[in-house]
Amino acid sequence: MDGTAAAPTQATDCHGGRETMLEAARAAGKTEMLAGLAKDYPRGPHDQPQSMCPAFGSLRVGLRMRRTATILSGSACCVYGLTFTSHFYGAKRTVGYVPFNSESLVRGQLFEDIRTAVHDMAKPEEYDTVVIINLCVPTASGVPLDLLPKSINGVRIIGIDVPGFGVPTHAEAKDVLAGAMLRYARTEAEAGPVQRPRVVQEMPTVTLVGELFPADPVGVGAMLAPMGLAVAPQLPSREWRDLYAALDSRVVAAVHPFYTASIREFQAAGRPIVGSGPVGVEGTDAWLSAIGAAANVGAAEIDAAKARTLNPMRGALAGMRMKSRVTVSGYEGSELLVARLMIELGCEVPYVGTACPRTPWSDLDREWLNAHGCHVQYRASLEQDVAAMLEVKPDLAIGTTPLVQKAKELGTPAIYFTNMVSARPLLGIPGIGAMAAIVKAQTKSPERFAGMVAFFDGVGTGDNTGYGWQGTPEAHPQFREKYRKQRLAREKTLANQSMGS
Numbered sequence: 001m002d003g004t005a006a007a008p009t010q011a012t013d014c015h016g017g018r019e020t021m022l023e024a025a026r027a028a029g030k031t032e033m034l035a036g037l038a039k040d041y042p043r044g045p046h047d048q049p050q051s052m053c054p055a056f057g058s059l060r061v062g063l064r065m066r067r068t069a070t071i072l073s074g075s076a077c078c079v080y081g082l083t084f085t086s087h088f089y090g091a092k093r094t095v096g097y098v099p100f101n102s103e104s105l106v107r108g109q110l111f112e113d114i115r116t117a118v119h120d121m122a123k124p125e126e127y128d129t130v131v132i133i134n135l136c137v138p139t140a141s142g143v144p145l146d147l148l149p150k151s152i153n154g155v156r157i158i159g160i161d162v163p164g165f166g167v168p169t170h171a172e173a174k175d176v177l178a179g180a181m182l183r184y185a186r187t188e189a190e191a192g193p194v195q196r197p198r199v200v201q202e203m204p205t206v207t208l209v210g211e212l213f214p215a216d217p218v219g220v221g222a223m224l225a226p227m228g229l230a231v232a233p234q235l236p237s238r239e240w241r242d243l244y245a246a247l248d249s250r251v252v253a254a255v256h257p258f259y260t261a262s263i264r265e266f267q268a269a270g271r272p273i274v275g276s277g278p279v280g281v282e283g284t285d286a287w288l289s290a291i292g293a294a295a296n297v298g299a300a301e302i303d304a305a306k307a308r309t310l311n312p313m314r315g316a317l318a319g320m321r322m323k324s325r326v327t328v329s330g331y332e333g334s335e336l337l338v339a340r341l342m343i344e345l346g347c348e349v350p351y352v353g354t355a356c357p358r359t360p361w362s363d364l365d366r367e368w369l370n371a372h373g374c375h376v377q378y379r380a381s382l383e384q385d386v387a388a389m390l391e392v393k394p395d396l397a398i399g400t401t402p403l404v405q406k407a408k409e410l411g412t413p414a415i416y417f418t419n420m421v422s423a424r425p426l427l428g429i430p431g432i433g434a435m436a437a438i439v440k441a442q443t444k445s446p447e448r449f450a451g452m453v454a455f456f457d458g459v460g461t462g463d464n465t466g467y468g469w470q471g472t473p474e475a476h477p478q479f480r481e482k483y484r485k486q487r488l489a490r491e492k493t494l495a496n497q498s499m500g501s
């Protein structure tokens with residue numbers, strides 16, 4: 001499996017064309033910001049993986065922080081989609097919105113409206129921080145969030161541009177905000193005393209980077225204890241003071257390897273970075289060695305930590321061996337770790353695709369996977385993931401919504417990465433049990449999927465799908481062409497307005 005089977009197709013962008021928007025943003029003074037995004041989140045080998053609006057990542061990080069107000073500035077349709085998605089994922093917070101129209105955008109009134117909104121929200125009794133996120137159109141129009149005050153009444157103000165034409169995935173958009181907050185917190189810590197963490201650790205700590213299943217950091221803490229290390233509040237953080245504690249760690253573990261801007265802040269604070277994560281016996285063995293070495297822990301303590309964890313892990317793996325063939329695709333950043341664990345469980349994993357870019361922090365996992373016959377595709381497109389699944393014919397396809405849909409149409413057992421795999425432990429011994437249970441449950445009766453295909457036989461495909469029609473729905477390509485032209489004309493007008501503002 002070499003991953004070259006499918007050339008990714010160029011999807012129509014919701015923001016109306018990357019090049020047009022990039023040009024508009026550059027003309028509006030955003031050249032430096034765009035160059036920073038391109039450096040931190042390189043595209044390629046193709047344009048952009050297909051996933052949800054990238055800004056969702058930043059929004060989610062903001063909404064999960066205590067005493068943090070998050071405001072969006074963008075088109076109403078984008079904001080509708082983003083608020084819908086955030087509440088679907090249980091945000092339980094209000095999403096702020098500063099609306100605009102062509103006139104307020106072109107005349108610069110939008111920035112004034114944002115400034116007013118930020119002043120209104122900056123109430124120290126309610127908030128530590130106000131985050132304002134520029135979506136595609138305000139970014140392309142050059143709305144200068146960097147001109148907002150850095151602080152109002154002691155409330156920190158953080159403005160970020162998260163355009164879909166500049167940030168490839170929602171995973172990396174998490175890093176845009178996490179990195180911006182970390183930079184702010186680092187500057188505060190360098191300037192003088194800062195708030196103590198809620199729980200003060202007696203031992204030196206390790207900061208875990210990435211959104212992890214809540215039990216995973218607890219398990220990692222138990223693994224680290226024999227080395228005299230504890231777990232720091234992780235990044236993305238849950239409240240502002242956690243950022244200081246995360247910065248104050250002895251070692252940073254880039255469990256999710258795509259947090260480039262955040263890692264830069266940790267490195268600026270002098271913290272060593274360790275890639276990969278404690279998955280499976282080989283992964284955990286290597287990770288404990290690397291963490292111990294980075295934290296200057298003695299060989300005896302590292303051995304003690306391994307002795308406590310590795311033998312029970314071997315037992316757990318031996319009791320749950322399986323022989324399924326699995327493909328893994330996703331956009332969470334933990335895809336390589338999941339594939340490693342599957343292979344240690346005995347599965348054959350010929351392909352893992354991740355929408356995230358290649359960074360140094362996943363090198364060990366990539367090398368290990370390659371050595372075990374697994375092709376690793378960074379910036380994987382849906383087409384590449386689907387082609388891999390068609391070629392490999394797995395017993396189980398783990399992937400994104402469209403991939404799972406395709407697999408189910410073919411009668412291939414398939415589950416969603418985000419809802420199923422990311423919603424369970426991955427690290428340490430609990431990860432072994434959780435992963436084995438997922439694969440066993442999904443592969444034990446593949447005939448269910450064949451039954452499903454038979455049940456839906458004859459209902460048509462694509463836009464001809466339907467149940468209860470008297471005949472096949474008729475295609476009217478002339479209407480499509482008419483609306484396509486209208487859409488293009490609208491987009492061109494909007495882009496011209498943006499460039500003229």
Ligand code: SF4
Nearest residue numbers: 014015053078136164
């Ligand atoms: S902000 Fe940009 S990428 Fe996101 S939905 Fe709107 S147009 Fe699309």
